[in-house]
Amino acid sequence: MHAYRTHTCGALRASDAGEQVRLSGWVHRKRDHGGLLFVDLRDNYGLTQCVVDADDTALLETIDGLSLESVITVTGKVVKRTDETINTNLPTGAVEVYIKELSVQSRAASLPMPVNQDAGYPEEIRLKNRFLDLRREEMHRNILLRSDIISSIRRRMVDQGFREFQTPILTASSPEGARDFLVPSRLHPGQFYALPQAPQQFKQLLMISGFDRYFQIAPCFRDEDARADRSPGEFYQLDFEMSFVTQEDVFAAIEPVLHGVFEEFADGRSVSPLPFQRIPYAEAMAKYGSDKPDLRNPLVMSDVTDHFRGSGFKVFAGMIDKDEAVRVFAIPAPKGGSRAFCDRMNSWAQAQGQPGLGYIFFREGEGAGPIAKNIGPERTEAIRTGLELTDGDAVFFVAGVPKTFASFASAARTKLGEDLELIDANRFEFCWIVDFPMFEYNEDFKKVDFSHNPFSMPQGGMDALENQDPLEIMAYQYDIVCNGVELSSGAIRNHLPEVMYKAFEIAGYGPEVVDTRFGGMINALKLGAPPHGGSAPGIDRIVMLLAGTTNIREVIAFPMNQMAQDLMMGAPAPVSDRQLEDVHIALSLPDGDLDV
Secondary structure, three states: OOOOOOOOOOOOOHHHOOOEEEEEEEEEEEEEOOOEEEEEEEEOOEEEEEEEEOOOHHHHHHHHOOOOOOEEEEEEEEEEOOHHHOOOOOOOOOEEEEEEEEEEEEOOOOOOOOOOOOOOOOHHHHHHOHHHHOOOHHHHHHHHHHHHHHHHHHHHHHHOOOEEOOOOOOEOOOOOOOOOOEEEOOOOOOOEEEOOOOOHHHHHHHHHOOOOEEEEEEEEEEOOOOEOOEOOEEEEEEEEEEEOOOHHHHHHHHHHHHHHHHHHOOOOOEEOOOOOEEEEHHHHHHHHOOOOOOOOOOOOOEEOHHHHOOOOOHHHHHHHHHOOOOEEEEEEEOOOOOHHHHHHHHHHHHHOOOOOOEEEEEEOOEEEOHHHHHHHHHHHHHHHHHOOOOOOOEEEEEEEOHHHHHHHHHHHHHHHHHHOOOOOOOEEOEEEEEOOEOEEEEOOOOEEEEOOOOOEOEOOHHHHHHHOOHHHOEEOEEEEEEOOEEEEEEEEEOOOHHHHHHHHHHOOOOHHHHHHHOHHHHHHHOOOOOOEEEEOOEHHHHHHHHHOOOOHHHHOOOOOOOOOOEOOOOEOOOOOHHHHHHOOOOOOOOOOOOOO
């Protein structure tokens, strides 16, 4: 018999009854039922109920002295449970093991937090004791799910003809994007490596090198603040790139991977069918106020500016007369047509720092509320008809320049969808946001600037750059969105040096800037580059969605806290003077910070 186990704690079934077995694991729970003592033994694979007879006093004494989470090995006989004691919630629930021998492998000290229950312990305690937190069923399941998802993604990418390559971790500092993590060089005093924010340039260089389809489960490092959907410091993405492809080719390659992974791990939830919906950026902003819309929410905004132009509602009418860029958007609220609900939404808007949220609600065939009174029955009826509303419904209004109120309008749409219980939690709804603007007007610097990614191919190429209004040029750039979560941005890359120089010229940068800041890439493009494009869906976000959590730290084994600290390992931490001398660094700390 093996020294530690013949079976795992999740393996035994009724067919094993009568066998002598050996199990090893953690003491999950103990229960004294008078004549019998029950011990739930847990390992990576599951949990088995073990039993000690009250007559075995020596064994009882040993187990009684064990603290929870001690590691033990037990040997005994598998016995079928009686029908009334079968635990249908456990795969091993039809049997139990009567312990005849027990050896203690490791005694656990007093626990700083429980493992066999979710007591809602503060995140600081959980992160400081992450190895304990990961023993909890929910966390353990999330990390195993993450492993299974990554394995599935790898298989599917290979099946799609992609090859996995690794790109450098120590590289050059990026002049664009987020703040780099810098690594001082010992051999080259005063010079620094940077951890890659993404393998962007390397994957494009792989395409220029003649490799056709690349992918990597890539670690990325960015010195930025934490968000609920991004861990500070580092994250992982499914990075991929393809040569000789159009935008639709990229979609056709990655959609089956994402669709297949989500269907595999959906656990009864539906996944939007292939092909995923394509929504132009301008349409997404007009309908949803966001370029990452949650399509499970059926609410769609409408432009109702003309119904308020010259109306008796002077607040909106005055704004419209004063600035032609002002628009009034309506957000329908089916079954939200009560004054109490409308007042609650108005209070919510004020809590968001807004002056309020205008509304009309409908009853007895007519609109009610201050706005309806001021614009009159004819305009009110036109709004109701246009939005297909009826008695018991309401409509809410936001007004201003769309780019300034879009985020609030999007939040109001989400709030209405949640409060009116319109969002189906048992669905995964994908869409592509396409046709992003190549340029935007920078009000601060009074100039045209890149709106997103300066290395995307403009739609229309050089002809568009030379002959179109820059603010009307679209890029071959796209985002993949699921349930309101942006999984990644991507683009067909600008592979032509002359087009890149021209695009930067429009944004106010001369060729010397391109040569200096992006010299490696521009030189490679000058030596024969194929048309290419790709994307990089976030692994952490994919797992977060499939695990049904909104906190990304729940699907990362060892995350940092929101202050980018590893509480368990004590990072970041001071280093010795000798270590600093090795890399030729002297500290110059802000006032109040101590070098300890």
